[in-house]
Amino acid sequence: MSEPIPAPATGPAAGPAAAPALELLDVTAGYDRRAPVLDGISLTVAAGESVGLLGPSGCGKSTLARVAALLHRPWAGAVRLAGREVRGFRHRAPRELRTSVGVVFQQPRLAADPRLTLADIVAEPLRATGRRAEIPDRLPELAASVGLGGDLLARRPHEVSDGQLQRACLARALVLRPKLLICDEMTAMLDASTTAALVAAVEDHRRAHGTALLAVGHDRVLLRRWCDRVVDFPPA
Amino acid sequence: MTAQTSPPVRLSVRELSVRFWMRGGRTVAAVTDVSFDVAAGECLALVGESGCGKSVLTSALLGLLPGNAQVRGSALLDGLDLIAADEATLARTVRGRRVALIPQSPAAHLTPVRTVRSQLEETVRELTGARGHQARAAAERVAERAAFPADHLDHHPHELSGGLAQRAAIALALVGDAPLLIADEPTTGLDRDLVDRTVDELRRHVDDGHGLLVITHDLAAAERVADRIAVMYAGRVVELADADDFFGSPGPRHPYSRGLLDALPERAFTPIPGMPPELDALPDGCAFAPRCPRADAACAAVPALTGASGRAVACHHAYARTPETADV
Protein backbone atom coordinates (compact mmCIF):
# COMPACT_ATOMS: atom_id res chain seq x y z
CA MET A 1 0.00 0.00 0.00
CA SER A 2 1.78 3.14 -1.14
CA GLU A 3 -0.71 5.69 0.20
CA PRO A 4 -2.30 4.26 3.37
CA ILE A 5 -3.99 7.47 4.49
CA PRO A 6 -5.55 9.34 1.61
CA ALA A 7 -6.06 13.07 1.40
CA PRO A 8 -9.34 14.42 2.79
CA ALA A 9 -12.29 13.04 0.89
CA THR A 10 -13.73 15.22 -1.79
CA GLY A 11 -16.24 12.75 -3.14
CA PRO A 12 -19.71 13.29 -4.58
CA ALA A 13 -21.28 14.58 -1.32
CA ALA A 14 -18.58 17.12 -0.62
CA GLY A 15 -19.42 19.86 -3.08
CA PRO A 16 -18.92 23.45 -1.94
CA ALA A 17 -22.63 24.08 -1.44
CA ALA A 18 -23.31 20.94 0.62
CA ALA A 19 -24.71 21.52 4.12
CA PRO A 20 -22.54 20.33 7.01
CA ALA A 21 -22.82 16.59 7.65
CA LEU A 22 -23.36 17.27 11.34
CA GLU A 23 -24.19 20.34 13.37
CA LEU A 24 -24.64 20.27 17.12
CA LEU A 25 -25.86 23.63 18.37
CA ASP A 26 -25.84 24.40 22.09
CA VAL A 27 -26.62 20.80 22.97
CA THR A 28 -27.29 19.90 26.59
CA ALA A 29 -27.64 16.24 27.41
CA GLY A 30 -26.95 13.63 30.04
CA TYR A 31 -28.56 11.07 32.30
CA ASP A 32 -29.19 13.10 35.46
CA ARG A 33 -30.76 16.53 35.07
CA ARG A 34 -28.78 17.95 37.99
CA ALA A 35 -25.47 17.11 36.32
CA PRO A 36 -25.60 17.31 32.51
CA VAL A 37 -22.75 15.55 30.74
CA LEU A 38 -22.91 17.91 27.78
CA ASP A 39 -23.62 21.51 28.72
CA GLY A 40 -24.27 23.79 25.78
CA ILE A 41 -21.93 22.04 23.34
CA SER A 42 -21.58 23.02 19.68
CA LEU A 43 -19.68 21.13 17.01
CA THR A 44 -19.77 21.12 13.21
CA VAL A 45 -18.50 18.46 10.82
CA ALA A 46 -18.56 19.74 7.24
CA ALA A 47 -19.71 17.50 4.42
CA GLY A 48 -16.94 15.06 3.60
CA GLU A 49 -14.76 16.38 6.43
CA SER A 50 -13.11 14.27 9.13
CA VAL A 51 -13.03 15.59 12.68
CA GLY A 52 -11.31 13.96 15.63
CA LEU A 53 -12.84 14.62 19.04
CA LEU A 54 -10.25 14.11 21.74
CA GLY A 55 -10.81 13.63 25.45
CA PRO A 56 -10.11 11.34 28.40
CA SER A 57 -12.55 8.56 29.23
CA GLY A 58 -15.59 9.64 31.19
CA CYS A 59 -15.44 13.21 29.83
CA GLY A 60 -18.71 12.98 27.91
CA LYS A 61 -17.38 12.51 24.40
CA SER A 62 -19.20 9.18 24.05
CA THR A 63 -22.46 10.86 25.03
CA LEU A 64 -21.82 13.39 22.30
CA ALA A 65 -21.23 10.54 19.84
CA ARG A 66 -24.52 8.96 20.91
CA VAL A 67 -26.41 12.24 20.43
CA ALA A 68 -24.88 12.68 16.98
CA ALA A 69 -25.79 9.07 16.12
CA LEU A 70 -29.38 9.82 17.19
CA LEU A 71 -29.12 7.22 19.96
CA HIS A 72 -29.50 9.67 22.84
CA ARG A 73 -32.03 12.46 23.08
CA PRO A 74 -30.61 15.82 24.18
CA TRP A 75 -32.57 18.00 26.63
CA ALA A 76 -31.89 21.18 24.76
CA GLY A 77 -30.19 22.47 21.62
CA ALA A 78 -30.38 21.42 18.01
CA VAL A 79 -28.94 18.50 16.08
CA ARG A 80 -28.80 18.84 12.28
CA LEU A 81 -27.76 16.17 9.84
CA ALA A 82 -26.98 17.40 6.32
CA GLY A 83 -28.85 20.58 7.19
CA ARG A 84 -31.99 18.84 8.41
CA GLU A 85 -33.01 19.38 11.98
CA VAL A 86 -33.52 16.14 13.91
CA ARG A 87 -36.76 16.00 15.87
CA GLY A 88 -36.95 12.39 16.98
CA PHE A 89 -34.21 10.26 18.55
CA ARG A 90 -33.71 6.52 18.97
CA HIS A 91 -36.72 4.62 17.58
CA ARG A 92 -38.49 7.92 16.90
CA ALA A 93 -35.81 9.11 14.50
CA PRO A 94 -37.09 9.07 10.92
CA ARG A 95 -35.58 6.21 8.97
CA GLU A 96 -33.83 8.31 6.32
CA LEU A 97 -32.03 10.23 9.06
CA ARG A 98 -31.15 7.12 11.04
CA THR A 99 -29.71 5.47 7.98
CA SER A 100 -27.66 8.54 7.10
CA VAL A 101 -25.41 7.96 10.14
CA GLY A 102 -23.29 4.87 10.75
CA VAL A 103 -21.68 4.23 14.10
CA VAL A 104 -18.94 1.93 15.43
CA PHE A 105 -18.31 1.53 19.16
CA GLN A 106 -15.30 0.51 21.22
CA GLN A 107 -16.44 -2.95 22.25
CA PRO A 108 -17.48 -5.13 19.33
CA ARG A 109 -18.58 -7.91 21.70
CA LEU A 110 -21.26 -5.64 23.13
CA ALA A 111 -22.30 -4.30 19.75
CA ALA A 112 -22.74 -7.57 17.85
CA ASP A 113 -25.42 -10.19 18.42
CA PRO A 114 -23.48 -13.35 19.45
CA ARG A 115 -26.03 -15.64 17.74
CA LEU A 116 -25.58 -14.19 14.26
CA THR A 117 -22.89 -14.97 11.72
CA LEU A 118 -20.61 -12.12 10.69
CA ALA A 119 -22.41 -12.03 7.33
CA ASP A 120 -25.75 -11.50 9.09
CA ILE A 121 -24.24 -8.87 11.37
CA VAL A 122 -22.95 -6.89 8.39
CA ALA A 123 -26.22 -7.28 6.46
CA GLU A 124 -28.47 -6.43 9.42
CA PRO A 125 -29.13 -2.80 8.36
CA LEU A 126 -30.06 -3.90 4.82
CA ARG A 127 -32.58 -6.37 6.25
CA ALA A 128 -33.95 -3.87 8.73
CA THR A 129 -34.62 -1.38 5.94
CA GLY A 130 -36.23 -3.85 3.55
CA ARG A 131 -33.25 -3.93 1.18
CA ARG A 132 -32.52 -7.61 1.59
CA ALA A 133 -32.26 -7.94 -2.20
CA GLU A 134 -29.05 -5.90 -2.21
CA ILE A 135 -27.25 -8.29 0.15
CA PRO A 136 -25.66 -10.57 -2.47
CA ASP A 137 -24.41 -7.53 -4.34
CA ARG A 138 -23.04 -5.50 -1.47
CA LEU A 139 -21.84 -8.00 1.08
CA PRO A 140 -18.80 -9.60 -0.61
CA GLU A 141 -17.40 -6.29 -1.82
CA LEU A 142 -17.86 -4.60 1.52
CA ALA A 143 -16.45 -7.55 3.45
CA ALA A 144 -13.39 -7.52 1.24
CA SER A 145 -12.95 -3.78 1.75
CA VAL A 146 -12.66 -4.27 5.54
CA GLY A 147 -10.41 -7.29 5.08
CA LEU A 148 -12.91 -10.03 5.96
CA GLY A 149 -12.02 -12.76 3.52
CA GLY A 150 -12.23 -16.53 3.41
CA ASP A 151 -14.78 -18.24 5.60
CA LEU A 152 -14.79 -15.51 8.25
CA LEU A 153 -18.24 -14.26 7.21
CA ALA A 154 -19.75 -17.65 8.02
CA ARG A 155 -18.47 -17.58 11.59
CA ARG A 156 -20.09 -16.31 14.76
CA PRO A 157 -18.55 -13.73 17.10
CA HIS A 158 -17.04 -16.28 19.51
CA GLU A 159 -15.16 -17.86 16.60
CA VAL A 160 -13.30 -14.70 15.61
CA SER A 161 -10.92 -12.26 17.27
CA ASP A 162 -11.91 -8.83 18.58
CA GLY A 163 -10.21 -7.28 15.59
CA GLN A 164 -12.12 -9.43 13.10
CA LEU A 165 -15.41 -8.71 14.85
CA GLN A 166 -14.66 -5.00 14.83
CA ARG A 167 -14.06 -5.22 11.05
CA ALA A 168 -17.58 -6.67 10.75
CA CYS A 169 -19.00 -3.88 12.93
CA LEU A 170 -17.32 -1.31 10.68
CA ALA A 171 -18.75 -2.99 7.58
CA ARG A 172 -22.20 -2.93 9.19
CA ALA A 173 -21.84 0.80 9.86
CA LEU A 174 -20.93 1.39 6.20
CA VAL A 175 -23.37 -0.97 4.50
CA LEU A 176 -26.07 1.68 3.97
CA ARG A 177 -23.46 4.18 2.70
CA PRO A 178 -24.10 6.76 5.42
CA LYS A 179 -23.24 10.43 4.86
CA LEU A 180 -21.67 10.53 8.32
CA LEU A 181 -19.64 7.83 10.06
CA ILE A 182 -19.09 8.04 13.81
CA CYS A 183 -16.27 5.98 15.32
CA ASP A 184 -16.37 6.04 19.11
CA GLU A 185 -13.00 4.66 20.33
CA MET A 186 -13.23 2.16 17.46
CA THR A 187 -9.63 1.00 17.84
CA ALA A 188 -9.06 1.40 21.60
CA MET A 189 -8.92 -2.37 22.18
CA LEU A 190 -6.96 -3.24 19.05
CA ASP A 191 -3.30 -3.75 18.19
CA ALA A 192 -1.35 -1.33 16.02
CA SER A 193 -1.68 -3.22 12.75
CA THR A 194 -5.42 -3.83 13.07
CA THR A 195 -5.86 -0.17 14.03
CA ALA A 196 -4.01 1.00 10.94
CA ALA A 197 -5.97 -1.47 8.78
CA LEU A 198 -9.36 -0.29 10.07
CA VAL A 199 -8.44 3.36 9.63
CA ALA A 200 -7.26 2.63 6.09
CA ALA A 201 -10.59 0.87 5.37
CA VAL A 202 -12.53 3.88 6.68
CA GLU A 203 -10.44 6.24 4.57
CA ASP A 204 -10.85 4.13 1.41
CA HIS A 205 -14.61 4.20 1.92
CA ARG A 206 -14.62 7.94 2.59
CA ARG A 207 -12.60 8.59 -0.52
CA ALA A 208 -15.01 6.57 -2.65
CA HIS A 209 -18.24 7.90 -1.16
CA GLY A 210 -17.43 11.31 0.33
CA THR A 211 -18.50 10.22 3.79
CA ALA A 212 -17.89 12.64 6.64
CA LEU A 213 -16.26 11.30 9.80
CA LEU A 214 -16.47 12.04 13.50
CA ALA A 215 -13.76 9.99 15.24
CA VAL A 216 -14.00 10.09 19.02
CA GLY A 217 -10.99 8.92 21.01
CA HIS A 218 -8.30 9.53 23.60
CA ASP A 219 -5.20 8.97 21.46
CA ARG A 220 -3.99 12.34 20.20
CA VAL A 221 -1.30 10.86 17.96
CA LEU A 222 -3.83 8.60 16.25
CA LEU A 223 -6.51 11.26 15.74
CA ARG A 224 -3.98 13.81 14.46
CA ARG A 225 -2.74 11.32 11.92
CA TRP A 226 -6.23 10.25 10.91
CA CYS A 227 -8.39 13.38 10.77
CA ASP A 228 -8.49 16.72 8.95
CA ARG A 229 -8.73 18.47 12.30
CA VAL A 230 -8.76 17.51 15.96
CA VAL A 231 -10.94 19.20 18.56
CA ASP A 232 -10.41 18.88 22.30
CA PHE A 233 -13.43 17.96 24.36
CA PRO A 234 -15.45 19.93 25.28
CA PRO A 235 -15.43 21.66 21.89
CA ALA A 236 -15.31 25.44 22.28
CA MET B 1 25.15 -3.54 25.41
CA THR B 2 27.97 -4.11 27.88
CA ALA B 3 28.87 -7.65 28.82
CA GLN B 4 28.17 -7.41 32.52
CA THR B 5 27.12 -10.50 34.48
CA SER B 6 23.37 -10.77 34.15
CA PRO B 7 21.19 -11.00 37.27
CA PRO B 8 20.11 -14.48 38.39
CA VAL B 9 17.43 -15.94 36.19
CA ARG B 10 14.10 -16.13 37.90
CA LEU B 11 11.90 -17.62 35.20
CA SER B 12 13.37 -19.78 32.51
CA VAL B 13 10.94 -21.03 29.86
CA ARG B 14 12.26 -23.68 27.50
CA GLU B 15 10.61 -25.07 24.38
CA LEU B 16 7.18 -24.58 25.74
CA SER B 17 4.38 -25.77 23.47
CA VAL B 18 0.64 -25.83 24.09
CA ARG B 19 -1.81 -27.74 21.89
CA PHE B 20 -5.55 -27.83 22.26
CA TRP B 21 -7.43 -30.88 21.06
CA MET B 22 -10.74 -29.75 19.64
CA ARG B 23 -13.88 -31.58 18.62
CA GLY B 24 -13.71 -33.03 15.14
CA GLY B 25 -10.01 -33.83 15.47
CA ARG B 26 -8.77 -30.25 15.01
CA THR B 27 -5.66 -29.20 16.91
CA VAL B 28 -4.90 -25.64 17.82
CA ALA B 29 -1.17 -24.92 18.01
CA ALA B 30 -1.50 -22.03 20.45
CA VAL B 31 2.13 -21.92 21.60
CA THR B 32 5.06 -23.55 19.81
CA ASP B 33 8.63 -24.00 21.09
CA VAL B 34 8.73 -20.82 23.12
CA SER B 35 11.92 -20.11 25.11
CA PHE B 36 12.79 -17.00 27.11
CA ASP B 37 14.14 -15.86 30.49
CA VAL B 38 13.00 -13.23 32.92
CA ALA B 39 15.58 -12.15 35.50
CA ALA B 40 15.04 -10.55 38.89
CA GLY B 41 14.74 -6.81 38.48
CA GLU B 42 13.96 -7.18 34.80
CA CYS B 43 10.85 -6.67 32.69
CA LEU B 44 10.20 -8.68 29.55
CA ALA B 45 7.30 -7.53 27.38
CA LEU B 46 5.66 -10.16 25.22
CA VAL B 47 4.03 -8.33 22.32
CA GLY B 48 1.89 -9.43 19.40
CA GLU B 49 -1.55 -9.19 17.84
CA SER B 50 -4.54 -10.63 19.67
CA GLY B 51 -4.84 -14.36 19.14
CA CYS B 52 -1.08 -14.88 18.75
CA GLY B 53 -0.90 -17.16 21.81
CA LYS B 54 0.25 -14.61 24.40
CA SER B 55 -2.56 -15.21 26.86
CA VAL B 56 -2.40 -19.00 26.49
CA LEU B 57 1.22 -18.74 27.52
CA THR B 58 0.21 -16.87 30.69
CA SER B 59 -2.37 -19.50 31.52
CA ALA B 60 0.22 -22.23 31.01
CA LEU B 61 2.63 -20.54 33.41
CA LEU B 62 -0.09 -20.28 36.05
CA GLY B 63 -1.39 -23.81 35.50
CA LEU B 64 -4.76 -22.47 34.43
CA LEU B 65 -5.18 -24.23 31.09
CA PRO B 66 -8.38 -26.16 30.37
CA GLY B 67 -8.44 -29.96 30.30
CA ASN B 68 -8.10 -30.32 26.53
CA ALA B 69 -4.68 -28.66 26.55
CA GLN B 70 -1.47 -30.61 26.12
CA VAL B 71 1.69 -28.89 27.35
CA ARG B 72 5.30 -29.75 26.52
CA GLY B 73 8.51 -28.12 27.64
CA SER B 74 9.46 -26.54 30.93
CA ALA B 75 9.17 -23.28 32.83
CA LEU B 76 11.57 -23.18 35.75
CA LEU B 77 10.83 -20.57 38.37
CA ASP B 78 13.70 -20.44 40.85
CA GLY B 79 14.14 -24.18 40.35
CA LEU B 80 10.50 -25.28 40.39
CA ASP B 81 9.04 -26.46 37.07
CA LEU B 82 5.66 -24.75 36.76
CA ILE B 83 4.66 -27.07 33.93
CA ALA B 84 5.39 -30.32 35.79
CA ALA B 85 3.97 -29.16 39.13
CA ASP B 86 0.60 -30.62 40.15
CA GLU B 87 -2.44 -28.51 40.90
CA ALA B 88 -2.07 -28.86 44.70
CA THR B 89 1.50 -27.51 44.58
CA LEU B 90 0.47 -24.68 42.27
CA ALA B 91 -2.45 -23.73 44.50
CA ARG B 92 -0.56 -24.04 47.79
CA THR B 93 2.86 -22.68 46.94
CA VAL B 94 2.88 -20.99 43.54
CA ARG B 95 -0.10 -18.83 42.62
CA GLY B 96 -0.01 -15.58 44.57
CA ARG B 97 3.13 -16.67 46.43
CA ARG B 98 5.74 -17.22 43.75
CA VAL B 99 3.90 -15.89 40.70
CA ALA B 100 1.25 -13.22 40.98
CA LEU B 101 -1.09 -12.18 38.19
CA ILE B 102 -2.10 -8.61 37.52
CA PRO B 103 -5.26 -9.15 35.52
CA GLN B 104 -6.45 -7.54 32.33
CA SER B 105 -9.57 -5.98 33.73
CA PRO B 106 -9.09 -5.08 37.40
CA ALA B 107 -12.69 -3.98 37.86
CA ALA B 108 -13.90 -7.43 36.83
CA HIS B 109 -11.26 -9.14 38.96
CA LEU B 110 -12.26 -7.40 42.19
CA THR B 111 -15.31 -8.66 44.08
CA PRO B 112 -17.94 -5.96 43.58
CA VAL B 113 -19.77 -6.31 46.91
CA ARG B 114 -16.73 -6.04 49.17
CA THR B 115 -14.46 -3.16 50.05
CA VAL B 116 -10.87 -3.07 48.90
CA ARG B 117 -9.74 -3.41 52.51
CA SER B 118 -11.72 -6.58 53.11
CA GLN B 119 -10.41 -8.15 49.88
CA LEU B 120 -6.85 -7.25 50.74
CA GLU B 121 -7.19 -8.60 54.29
CA GLU B 122 -8.69 -11.83 53.05
CA THR B 123 -5.82 -12.32 50.62
CA VAL B 124 -3.35 -11.51 53.42
CA ARG B 125 -4.98 -14.14 55.70
CA GLU B 126 -4.97 -16.68 52.90
CA LEU B 127 -1.38 -16.15 51.79
CA THR B 128 0.42 -15.23 55.02
CA GLY B 129 -1.74 -16.65 57.80
CA ALA B 130 -1.74 -13.27 59.57
CA ARG B 131 -4.88 -12.57 61.61
CA GLY B 132 -6.66 -9.64 63.25
CA HIS B 133 -4.82 -6.36 63.38
CA GLN B 134 -1.73 -7.97 61.91
CA ALA B 135 -3.72 -8.73 58.79
CA ARG B 136 -5.11 -5.21 58.88
CA ALA B 137 -1.67 -3.68 59.13
CA ALA B 138 -0.30 -5.92 56.35
CA ALA B 139 -3.20 -4.94 54.07
CA GLU B 140 -2.48 -1.26 54.70
CA ARG B 141 1.22 -1.73 54.02
CA VAL B 142 0.61 -3.47 50.73
CA ALA B 143 -1.90 -0.80 49.69
CA GLU B 144 0.75 1.79 50.37
CA ARG B 145 3.30 -0.10 48.29
CA ALA B 146 0.86 -0.11 45.39
CA ALA B 147 0.24 3.64 45.89
CA PHE B 148 -3.38 2.90 46.72
CA PRO B 149 -4.63 5.76 48.92
CA ALA B 150 -5.47 4.72 52.51
CA ASP B 151 -8.63 6.84 52.57
CA HIS B 152 -10.08 4.75 49.72
CA LEU B 153 -9.55 1.36 51.39
CA ASP B 154 -13.15 1.26 52.60
CA HIS B 155 -14.54 1.92 49.12
CA HIS B 156 -16.18 -0.67 46.91
CA PRO B 157 -14.66 -1.36 43.47
CA HIS B 158 -17.39 0.54 41.59
CA GLU B 159 -16.54 3.66 43.59
CA LEU B 160 -12.99 3.64 42.26
CA SER B 161 -11.66 5.30 39.12
CA GLY B 162 -10.03 3.06 36.53
CA GLY B 163 -6.60 4.03 37.82
CA LEU B 164 -7.41 3.22 41.45
CA ALA B 165 -9.01 -0.10 40.51
CA GLN B 166 -5.78 -0.93 38.67
CA ARG B 167 -3.75 -0.06 41.79
CA ALA B 168 -6.07 -2.17 43.96
CA ALA B 169 -5.42 -5.11 41.65
CA ILE B 170 -1.67 -4.48 41.84
CA ALA B 171 -1.90 -4.33 45.65
CA LEU B 172 -3.67 -7.71 45.65
CA ALA B 173 -0.91 -9.13 43.46
CA LEU B 174 1.77 -7.82 45.84
CA VAL B 175 0.32 -9.41 49.00
CA GLY B 176 2.17 -12.72 48.72
CA ASP B 177 5.43 -10.97 47.85
CA ALA B 178 5.80 -13.19 44.79
CA PRO B 179 9.15 -12.70 43.07
CA LEU B 180 7.56 -12.94 39.61
CA LEU B 181 4.68 -10.73 38.47
CA ILE B 182 2.74 -11.40 35.29
CA ALA B 183 0.64 -8.53 33.96
CA ASP B 184 -1.87 -9.56 31.30
CA GLU B 185 -2.75 -6.60 29.05
CA PRO B 186 -2.62 -4.24 32.05
CA THR B 187 -3.36 -1.13 29.99
CA THR B 188 -6.11 -2.16 27.56
CA GLY B 189 -8.75 0.54 27.22
CA LEU B 190 -6.96 2.99 29.53
CA ASP B 191 -6.24 6.58 28.54
CA ARG B 192 -2.66 7.40 27.62
CA ASP B 193 -1.78 9.13 30.90
CA LEU B 194 -3.36 6.32 32.90
CA VAL B 195 -1.34 3.88 30.79
CA ASP B 196 1.81 5.79 31.62
CA ARG B 197 1.03 5.89 35.34
CA THR B 198 0.13 2.18 35.51
CA VAL B 199 3.23 1.24 33.62
CA ASP B 200 5.46 3.46 35.79
CA GLU B 201 4.04 1.82 38.90
CA LEU B 202 4.75 -1.62 37.48
CA ARG B 203 8.27 -0.45 36.70
CA ARG B 204 8.78 0.56 40.33
CA HIS B 205 8.18 -3.04 41.39
CA VAL B 206 10.70 -4.21 38.82
CA ASP B 207 13.24 -1.77 40.21
CA ASP B 208 12.46 -3.23 43.66
CA GLY B 209 13.73 -6.58 42.37
CA HIS B 210 10.62 -8.29 41.00
CA GLY B 211 10.75 -10.06 37.68
CA LEU B 212 7.92 -8.81 35.47
CA LEU B 213 6.41 -10.43 32.40
CA VAL B 214 4.05 -8.04 30.64
CA ILE B 215 1.74 -9.42 28.00
CA THR B 216 0.55 -6.59 25.79
CA HIS B 217 -0.42 -5.42 22.33
CA ASP B 218 0.33 -1.83 23.37
CA LEU B 219 3.76 -1.06 21.94
CA ALA B 220 3.99 2.33 23.64
CA ALA B 221 3.39 0.70 27.03
CA ALA B 222 5.97 -1.99 26.22
CA GLU B 223 8.53 0.64 25.23
CA ARG B 224 7.99 2.49 28.49
CA VAL B 225 8.21 -0.47 30.87
CA ALA B 226 10.33 -3.20 29.35
CA ASP B 227 14.06 -3.99 29.35
CA ARG B 228 13.58 -6.62 26.72
CA ILE B 229 10.96 -7.40 24.08
CA ALA B 230 9.73 -10.78 22.88
CA VAL B 231 7.60 -10.62 19.75
CA MET B 232 5.11 -13.44 19.27
CA TYR B 233 3.55 -14.42 15.99
CA ALA B 234 1.28 -17.41 15.39
CA GLY B 235 2.32 -19.03 18.67
CA ARG B 236 6.08 -18.62 18.27
CA VAL B 237 8.56 -16.11 19.58
CA VAL B 238 9.96 -14.63 16.38
CA GLU B 239 12.25 -12.03 17.92
CA LEU B 240 13.93 -11.31 21.24
CA ALA B 241 15.62 -7.95 21.60
CA ASP B 242 16.75 -5.28 24.00
CA ALA B 243 14.00 -2.68 24.19
CA ASP B 244 16.40 0.14 23.32
CA ASP B 245 17.61 -1.62 20.18
CA PHE B 246 14.09 -2.59 19.22
CA PHE B 247 12.40 0.79 19.54
CA GLY B 248 15.46 2.85 18.73
CA SER B 249 18.32 1.91 16.48
CA PRO B 250 19.00 -0.48 14.77
CA GLY B 251 15.30 -1.29 15.17
CA PRO B 252 13.56 -4.65 14.95
CA ARG B 253 15.11 -7.38 12.83
CA HIS B 254 12.08 -9.54 12.04
CA PRO B 255 9.82 -8.36 9.18
CA TYR B 256 6.76 -8.86 11.39
CA SER B 257 8.24 -6.73 14.17
CA ARG B 258 9.04 -4.04 11.60
CA GLY B 259 5.47 -4.22 10.34
CA LEU B 260 4.08 -3.80 13.84
CA LEU B 261 6.14 -0.69 14.50
CA ASP B 262 5.40 0.73 11.05
CA ALA B 263 1.68 0.42 11.82
CA LEU B 264 1.93 2.97 14.63
CA PRO B 265 0.33 6.34 13.87
CA GLU B 266 3.56 8.07 14.93
CA ARG B 267 5.42 6.05 12.29
CA ALA B 268 4.21 5.02 8.82
CA PHE B 269 0.63 4.13 9.97
CA THR B 270 0.65 1.35 7.36
CA PRO B 271 -1.06 -1.91 8.34
CA ILE B 272 0.56 -5.26 7.77
CA PRO B 273 -1.41 -6.71 4.84
CA GLY B 274 -3.73 -9.60 5.60
CA MET B 275 -4.45 -11.15 8.97
CA PRO B 276 -2.61 -13.59 11.22
CA PRO B 277 -3.19 -17.26 10.35
CA GLU B 278 -5.61 -19.39 12.32
CA LEU B 279 -3.78 -21.38 14.94
CA ASP B 280 -5.59 -24.55 13.83
CA ALA B 281 -4.50 -24.13 10.21
CA LEU B 282 -0.94 -22.84 10.26
CA PRO B 283 0.77 -22.75 6.89
CA ASP B 284 3.83 -24.93 6.37
CA GLY B 285 7.09 -23.06 6.69
CA CYS B 286 7.28 -19.56 8.12
CA ALA B 287 3.81 -18.60 9.34
CA PHE B 288 4.40 -14.96 8.40
CA ALA B 289 5.23 -15.71 4.76
CA PRO B 290 1.79 -14.82 3.29
CA ARG B 291 2.13 -11.30 4.73
CA CYS B 292 5.87 -10.85 4.42
CA PRO B 293 7.56 -8.46 1.97
CA ARG B 294 10.81 -10.49 2.13
CA ALA B 295 9.38 -13.98 1.64
CA ASP B 296 10.99 -16.25 -0.93
CA ALA B 297 11.49 -19.94 -1.56
CA ALA B 298 13.72 -20.36 1.52
CA CYS B 299 10.75 -19.45 3.71
CA ALA B 300 9.06 -22.79 2.99
CA ALA B 301 11.16 -24.07 5.91
CA VAL B 302 10.29 -22.85 9.42
CA PRO B 303 13.12 -20.51 10.47
CA ALA B 304 14.71 -21.32 13.82
CA LEU B 305 15.16 -18.69 16.50
CA THR B 306 18.90 -18.05 16.43
CA GLY B 307 21.22 -15.64 18.18
CA ALA B 308 22.50 -14.99 21.66
CA SER B 309 19.90 -15.86 24.29
CA GLY B 310 18.84 -12.28 24.95
CA ARG B 311 18.77 -11.21 21.29
CA ALA B 312 17.55 -13.57 18.65
CA VAL B 313 15.43 -13.66 15.52
CA ALA B 314 13.57 -16.37 13.62
CA CYS B 315 13.78 -15.32 9.98
CA HIS B 316 15.70 -16.41 6.91
CA HIS B 317 16.08 -12.81 5.76
CA ALA B 318 16.23 -10.80 8.97
CA TYR B 319 17.14 -7.13 8.77
CA ALA B 320 20.78 -6.60 9.61
CA ARG B 321 22.18 -5.47 12.90
CA THR B 322 24.56 -2.57 13.09
CA PRO B 323 27.95 -3.76 11.78
CA GLU B 324 29.77 -4.02 15.14
CA THR B 325 27.12 -6.35 16.55
CA ALA B 326 26.49 -8.42 13.42
CA ASP B 327 27.71 -11.65 14.92
CA VAL B 328 24.85 -14.12 14.40
Ligand code: SF4
Ligand atom coordinates in the same frame (compact mmCIF):
# COMPACT_ATOMS: atom_id res chain seq x y z
S1 SF4 C 1 11.41 -16.35 7.18
FE1 SF4 C 1 10.86 -15.50 5.20
S2 SF4 C 1 8.64 -15.25 5.29
FE2 SF4 C 1 9.34 -15.56 7.38
S3 SF4 C 1 9.62 -13.51 8.16
FE3 SF4 C 1 11.59 -14.13 7.37
S4 SF4 C 1 11.62 -13.42 5.25
FE4 SF4 C 1 9.53 -13.33 5.95
